[in-house]
Amino acid sequence: MTLRLGIFLSVVLAAVLLPAQQVQTDYDHSFNFSQLKTFAVKVGTSWGNPLTEQRAKDAVTQQLTAKGWTVADESTADAIVVIHGATKSEKSLDTFYSGGGWGWGGGMASTSVNTVHVGSSVVDIFDAKTKKLVFRGTAQDELSDKPEKNEKKIEKATEKMFKDFPPGSKSK
Secondary structure (H helix, E strand, O other): OHHHHHHHHHHHHHHHHOOOOEEEEEEOOOOOHHHOOEEEEEEEEOOOOHHHHHHHHHHHHHHHHHOOOEEOOOOOOOEEEEEEEEEEEEEEEEEEEEOOOOOOOOOEEEEEEEEEEEEEEEEEEEEOOOOEEEEEEEEEEEOOOOHHHHHHHHHHHHHHHOOOOOOOOOOO
């Protein structure tokens, strides 16, 4: 019984501690987003995978065109959208207990180290005339070894990022 409880608690704790997709946005509260109608998207900081970089550009383009913006050449666009990306590896420790419990009563513990790959992206929107940053969205999520899953994660994060875009367009 104690072994089952220990395994159950370890699984629950691992599920709580696993990094979930985190998306945050910030913007210039004094900026009038209604003056922006056209945009150009480019990668500012490459993360070394041209396929996912294009998927990220496509996802941002899809979200902004759904909001009524139009794709334009960088030289004529009202807004310049710059995507930055990075990946990193993080260590995760998983400990499983058996026997007498959490270290007392003769129980045993086994710990394993797992490497988790995490992807981060930043989407900056600049007013093309003033070169001023007016919007920033950030996203972070655990990466999969399956490209299809990562593509869905990019789409989901971008949807979350632009859910209430442009800022002030949705009544609070």
